[in-house]
Amino acid sequence: MSDEANEIKAIVTPVRLDYDFTAGLAATQFLRGLEQKKIIGARSGPGAPVMVPPRGADPRTSELVTESVEVSDKGTVVTYSVIRVPSDNIKFELPYVCINVLLDGAGVGMFHVLQKCPLDEVRIGMRVQAKWVSDDQLSPNVASIDYFEPIDEPDVTYEQIRENT
Amino acid sequence: MRNVGIVSFAQSNARAEVRNEVEFLLPVVKEAVARSGMERTDIEFTCSGSSDFLQGQPFAFVLALDGVGAWPPIKESHVEMDGAFALYEAWVKIQTGEVDSAIIYSFGKTSPGDLAEVVALQLDPYCVTQLWPDADSVAGIQARLFLERSGKSERDLAEIAARSRRDAQDNPHAVTKGDFDVEKLLAEPYRTSPLRDHDCPTNTDGATVMVIAAEEKARELSKRPVWIRGIDHRIDPPALGVRDLTSAPSAELAASKAGVGSDKVDFAELDAPYTHQELILREALGLADDLRVNPSGGSLCSRTLFSCGLNRIGDAFERIAAGDGDRAVAHATQGHCLQQNLVCVLEGE
Amino acid sequence: MANLCGVVGIGQTKYDAKRIDVSMPGLLREAALRALEDAQLTFADVDAVVIGKAPDMFEGVMLPENYLADAIGATGKPLLRVHTAGSVGGSTANVAMSLIHAGIHDRVLTISWEKQSESNAMWGLTLSPPFSVAVVAGAGGYFAPLIHAYIERSGAPEDTGIRTALKDRKNALLNPYAHLKIPDIDFEQIANSPMLWDPIRYLESCPSSDGACAMVLAKEDLAEQAPHAPAWVHATAMRSEPNQFPGRDAVNPQAGRDAARDLYKQAGIQNPRQEIDCAEIYVPFSWFEAMWMENLGFAEESQGWKMVYEGATALDGDLPVNMSGGVLSSNAIGASGMIRYAEAAMQVRGQAGEHQVDGARKTLGHAYGGGSQYFSMCIFGADKP
Numbered sequence: 001m002s003d004e005a006n007e008i009k010a011i012v013t014p015v016r017l018d019y020d021f022t023a024g025l026a027a028t029q030f031l032r033g034l035e036q037k038k039i040i041g042a043r044s045g046p047g048a049p050v051m052v053p054p055r056g057a058d059p060r061t062s063e064l065v066t067e068s069v070e071v072s073d074k075g076t077v078v079t080y081s082v083i084r085v086p087s088d089n090i091k092f093e094l095p096y097v098c099i100n101v102l103l104d105g106a107g108v109g110m111f112h113v114l115q116k117c118p119l120d121e122v123r124i125g126m127r128v129q130a131k132w133v134s135d136d137q138l139s140p141n142v143a144s145i146d147y148f149e150p151i152d153e154p155d156v157t158y159e160q161i162r163e164n165t
Numbered sequence: 166m167r168n169v170g171i172v173s174f175a176q177s178n179a180r181a182e183v184r185n186e187v188e189f190l191l192p193v194v195k196e197a198v199a200r201s202g203m204e205r206t207d208i209e210f211t212c213s214g215s216s217d218f219l220q221g222q223p224f225a226f227v228l229a230l231d232g233v234g235a236w237p238p239i240k241e242s243h244v245e246m247d248g249a250f251a252l253y254e255a256w257v258k259i260q261t262g263e264v265d266s267a268i269i270y271s272f273g274k275t276s277p278g279d280l281a282e283v284v285a286l287q288l289d290p291y292c293v294t295q296l297w298p299d300a301d302s303v304a305g306i307q308a309r310l311f312l313e314r315s316g317k318s319e320r321d322l323a324e325i326a327a328r329s330r331r332d333a334q335d336n337p338h339a340v341t342k343g344d345f346d347v348e349k350l351l352a353e354p355y356r357t358s359p360l361r362d363h364d365c366p367t368n369t370d371g372a373t374v375m376v377i378a379a380e381e382k383a384r385e386l387s388k389r390p391v392w393i394r395g396i397d398h399r400i401d402p403p404a405l406g407v408r409d410l411t412s413a414p415s416a417e418l419a420a421s422k423a424g425v426g427s428d429k430v431d432f433a434e435l436d437a438p439y440t441h442q443e444l445i446l447r448e449a450l451g452l453a454d455d456l457r458v459n460p461s462g463g464s465l466c467s468r469t470l471f472s473c474g475l476n477r478i479g480d481a482f483e484r485i486a487a488g489d490g491d492r493a494v495a496h497a498t499q500g501h502c503l504q505q506n507l508v509c510v511l512e513g514e
Numbered sequence: 515m516a517n518l519c520g521v522v523g524i525g526q527t528k529y530d531a532k533r534i535d536v537s538m539p540g541l542l543r544e545a546a547l548r549a550l551e552d553a554q555l556t557f558a559d560v561d562a563v564v565i566g567k568a569p570d571m572f573e574g575v576m577l578p579e580n581y582l583a584d585a586i587g588a589t590g591k592p593l594l595r596v597h598t599a600g601s602v603g604g605s606t607a608n609v610a611m612s613l614i615h616a617g618i619h620d621r622v623l624t625i626s627w628e629k630q631s632e633s634n635a636m637w638g639l640t641l642s643p644p645f646s647v648a649v650v651a652g653a654g655g656y657f658a659p660l661i662h663a664y665i666e667r668s669g670a671p672e673d674t675g676i677r678t679a680l681k682d683r684k685n686a687l688l689n690p691y692a693h694l695k696i697p698d699i700d701f702e703q704i705a706n707s708p709m710l711w712d713p714i715r716y717l718e719s720c721p722s723s724d725g726a727c728a729m730v731l732a733k734e735d736l737a738e739q740a741p742h743a744p745a746w747v748h749a750t751a752m753r754s755e756p757n758q759f760p761g762r763d764a765v766n767p768q769a770g771r772d773a774a775r776d777l778y779k780q781a782g783i784q785n786p787r788q789e790i791d792c793a794e795i796y797v798p799f800s801w802f803e804a805m806w807m808e809n810l811g812f813a814e815e816s817q818g819w820k821m822v823y824e825g826a827t828a829l830d831g832d833l834p835v836n837m838s839g840g841v842l843s844s845n846a847i848g849a850s851g852m853i854r855y856a857e858a859a860m861q862v863r864g865q866a867g868e869h870q871v872d873g874a875r876k877t878l879g880h881a882y883g884g885g886s887q888y889f890s891m892c893i894f895g896a897d898k899p
Contacts, residue, residue: 009534013295015286015574019221019277024185049760056187059231059756062205064191079666081658082712100659107760119712124666158666163761166617211754217597218576223569224599227884230756238769241754241888242605245570245577245597254594254609260616262516286576290632291537294575400593402584418590500580505593 026054029068031140037132039071041106049107053142071105073130073145076156078102078109078164080122097122101148102164109164112142116149125161127153169259170383170390171486171511172266172376173200174479178338178467181276182370186220190272190372191232197268197374198234202386205234208376209264211241212255214248214271216471218286221277233270240264247271248373248475249436249497249507255377256396265379272372273471280368280470287500289404300501301365303405305357307502308441311411312359315444319359322440323350326363326465329440333462336480340467341367366438366468373472375479390514391485395423398497398507405502416449416496416506423508425450431490432457434477436497438464445503450494460484474498478509485513518898519614520737520744521859523553523730529693529844532631533724538578539585542627545726546586549623553730554741557587560730561619566596566606566626567848568883573632586625598754600653600796600883602626603727603851604890607879608750610731611892615747620733626852627726654719654799656885658711661801664765665713668804670819672713675800676704678822679718679842682797685829686839688868693723693844718800718842725846727853734898745859748876748893749780757885764886770809773889777878778811781893786878787812790893792834792871794857795880796850798841803827807835810880829869837861837869851881855892862896 023031026042030053033040041052042065048058050069057064077099084095092113099122100109114128128148138144175196182189198205211233215226226243235241242258244250248271255267281299288294288303312318327347333339345363353361377383383390399415399422401408408414420426433452437443443458443465452458459465461480464473474497481495491513499505525548527533533541550556563586565579575581579588579595596606603626610624664670683699686692696703696717707717737744753769753776755762774786783789795810797803807818812833821827827835836842838857841850858879860866866874875896882889 011291011295013290013574015294017218017221017278017283017286021221021277022182022185022274024188025183026188027185055228055231056185057191057231059759060236060761062191062194062232062234062236064188079659079663081655081662081714082709083655084708084712085654085710098655098659108758124662162667216576217569217571223571224884226597227599227757227887230754230887235754235756236759238753238755238767238772240752241598242596242609242752243598245595250594254612257609257612257616257618260618261612263612263615284576286570286574287580289581290573290575290578398592399590400580400583400588402589403581404584407584415590500577504580504583 024056026056026065030054034142034144035138035140037138039073039103040068041071043067043069050105051108052103052106052110071103073103074151075101075103075128076161077124077126077128078161079124080114082119095119099148101128102161112145113147115147124158125155127151127155167260168380169256169377169393170380170387171393171482172378172383172386173197174375174482175200176338176371176373176476176479178340178369178371178469180340180369182274186229186272186274187232190229190270193372193374194233194270197376201376203266203376208266208268209240210255210258210267211239212251212267212269213243214246214251214471215273216245218283219273219275219470229272247471247497247499249478250398252375252475252478253396253398253507256393259379265382266377268374268376269475270372270374271472271475273469274370275368275470276370301357301360303501304439305360307410308360308439311441311445314411317444320347320351322364323347325440325443326350329459329462329465332460333466336461338467339462340369342462342466360439364440366465369467369469371469371472373475373479375475389486389488391482392512393509394512395510397422398505400505403504410502411445413445413449413503413506416446416503416508419506419508420450423510425494425508425510428492430456430494431492432460432484433494434459434461434463434481434496436464436474436477438468440465442503446496450508474507481511485511517615517617518734519611519731519747520734521729522732522737522740522744523549523555524856524860525549525552525728526691526853526856527725528691529723529725529846531693531721531723533629534631538573538629538632539582541629541724542582542586542625542726545728546623546625549728549730552742555730560587560621560623562592562613562622563588564594564596564606564610564622564624566602567628568600568602571633572628572630572847587623598883598888598890600847601851601881601888601890602883603849603853604855604879604881604892605752607729607852607855608752608890608892611747611750614731614733620736622731623728624731625726625728626849628846628848629724630722630847631724654711654714657799658714660765660886661713661799664801664805668816668819670804674804674819674822675713675718676701678800678803679704681828682836682840682842685837685869686843689838691844692839694721714799720798720841720845723844723846725844725849727849727856729852729856743863743896745862745894746898748895748899749777750892751777752890754888757887765805766809766815767886769887770882770889773891774810777891777893786810787833789876790833790878791874791876792837792861793878793880794836794838794854796841796854796882797836798845800842803835829871834871837866837871851890854881855879859894862894
């Protein structure tokens with residue numbers, strides 16, 4: 001039965017599936033905010049940490065988030081990485097800096113991209129601010145924030161943000 | 166074996182959820198926990214079932230952890246299977262003696278993708294998927310063979326649909342329900358001959374949660390304890406041409422291992438998403454022709470894939486707990502044409 | 515534990531970037547048949563199969579075990595499919611072990627696998643759902659920031675990761691199944707390899723491999739009769755926690771610490787560093803060895819890197835770690851956890867060949883997954899517990 005010369009080693013079967021994702025109630029508020037250059041998180045009640053972006057629950061207590069809270073578009077880099085690996089669905093030019101940014105007023109960090117900063121100057125604790133796309137480009141998408149950029153504010157110490165790394 | 170009882174159950178079903186998985190799972194978890202009479206943190210083991218392909222996202226179950234109470238860290242496992250198999254794993258965990266209680270959850274969102282196309286990716290990737298037969302077509306092939314072999318008619322199938330939809334009227338979680346005239350159903354066009362729309366499941370979004378406990382705890386928490394007397398699951402070969410599609414040997418074997426035939430059965434909840442599959446399963450499980458099947462309306466009236474098997478077990482539990490029967494068979498299935506089957510025997514005290 | 519469980523057969527495939535010489539069923543059978551051969555058994559002797567792998571999207575087949583059922587001897591048997599992210603290889607084995615512990619089955623076959631070359635795993639990991647922007651490429655992009663945080667808090671020297679990678683890459687040369695083997699590997703080669711996700715260099719990262727690993731488990735009396743000495747299961751543990759919340763320590767996660775503590779308690783281990791002879795742990799990026807040494811209680815907080823520096827984790831150190839070459843040398847994602855268990859079990863069976871640790875009688879297998887959220891662990895012993 002074996003016919004090495006004619007053996008098929010691989011075949012290509014293109015697979016395409018389309019999904020209509022559901023953002024969910026809390027994330028919808030967040031996405032609608034982005035259309036207006038606002039970052040809207042959510043929390044489960046007064047005093048509870050603000051989740052940004054909100055996925056629906058406070059993971060620590062598993063309570064539904066019920067309250068929308070706007071947070072600042074300024075924040076602190078709690079950690080980062082310089083990315084030098086290409087990937088089909090990533091639009092940034094290599095190398096670029098991926099940051100986990102803790103926005104002022106938020107209880108958890110959010111992943112985004114840092115630009116306008118030399119690679120060797122990126123550091124934990126640096127202050128950054130969102131750079132929004134032009135008004136006609138705003139959409140219910142995190143891409144409405146084009147990138148984050150450094151701002152002229154003193155660094156925050158690691159101990160202050162250690163909780164969030 | 167340790168005696169294990171179902172302590173509580175909760176479910177949600179909707180044609181298409183506007184909430185995300187965390188948002189619709191969390192309230193169902195709370196409801197089941199509240200009904201159990203236990204605190205979430207006192208439940209020792211957690212096991213879930215779901216599917217990445219259904220959600221259209223790898224690691225879909227990871228996000229769900231936000232909604233189930235995973236802090237402080239929990240003893241937890243996940244099967245890429247229907248929640249009924251998560252129940253099996255949790256039942257095994259209690260059998261080891263390491264834990265006395267467990268919460269099982271499953272969730273499914275069938276609305277984001279074209280379900281019949283998504284599940285076609287379960288077929289042989291080298292020789293069958295290239296043709297991309299959708300799930301309803303594959304079920305149609307099985308139905309045609311079954312009608313030929315059994316002498317049953319399309320009318321018999323329509324009667325199953327009408328009965329299921331009628332019974333579903335009493336089930337607040339069923340999505341397709343009401344009084345339907347068999348003649349009118351038979352006048353509808355085919356979807357995948359010999360199957361019409363009413364022969365195929367109403368796919369839904371939803372979540373299912375169950376709490377189980379070892380004997381002593383279950384007794385303490387239940388007015389009328391409902392015991393898992395037997396639970397077993399088996400699988401048949403995948404290739405559609407290899408096995409006799411008009412039978413379900415794995416269901417038959419699982420039923421025998423679970424002890425279905427050892428005593429009288431009052432009713433059955435069968436995960437039969439297509440009408441003809443109810444008939445195949447009745448035969449495989451050795452159920453009497455007049456036995457009441459799917460008083461809930463079954464998976465035909467609302468099928469939240471990856472939750473609907475656990476729903477059948479939960480529906481049977483609720484009926485027995487309410488005193489509506491003493492001994493029931495519940496069943497879950499996976500794969501095309503009833504390839505993999507789990508059978509569970511429940512008994513009220 | 516009511517019923518004892520022993521590992522009586524272990525089988526691995528050769529790990530490689532693209533095993534296009536075999537189909538998916540062929541790959542699984544290669545591991546399964548080797549495990550059965552080791553146990554001198556056949557598929558007919560197995561009561562149930564427990565299978566694990568990472569996301570189905572990595573191969574583009576939904577619930578592939580349904581399609582694979584007959585190829586792995588599961589026809590007419592119970593077949594369970596576990597998926598707990600990267601820890602899945604470990605948790606799959608744990609679930610299989612629980613079937614023996616519970617007294618439900620006498621012999622169970624467990625298999626974990628991945629054939630990433632069938633699809634595009636990087637794509638699977640970086641899927642871009644709407645509303646969001648893909649900013650991290652693959653797992654490295656996710657874990658690199660955690661490594662930065664570890665360096666910041668521990669003050670570990672920058673070359674800690676390079677030293678770990680060098681050790682594992684040298685160990686891999688002793689392992690016939692390892693995927694990535696670089697015969698003349700040295701410190702400079704790793705230090706000079708391209709920086710991918712700062713601070714992770716190319717040679718500090720795991721490859722992407724095709725492969726499968728299988729184990730045959732048996733209850734006590736059958737394990738005693740096995741042709742080769744069994745590896746006895748002394749303890750198993752699993753823990754999970756959510757991905758992100760204020761106060762979560764993703765560098766040294768509570769779930770991992772809890773699982774380790776539970777594991778040692780079950781196994782009656784007071785001092786893990788002294789009592790465990792060697793450990794095979796999940797290190798996809800070199801720095802994670804130092805981090806997990808702390809999480810697993812082998813080192814005090816912020817001191818894990820010293821074990822690397824002192825050579826404690828080398829093959830001739832006091833706690834050899836990743837004798838097989840580890841995930842850094844072979845990473846068939848869904849199988850990686852079980853490969854760790856298999857190596858730990860091989861060590862107490864004296865089967866590890868050139869990477870055998872002399873006199874290994876008690877070993878640890880470890881796996882983790884998600885955003886350092888899922889942990890599964892196992893202690894194996896040469897003696898019964």
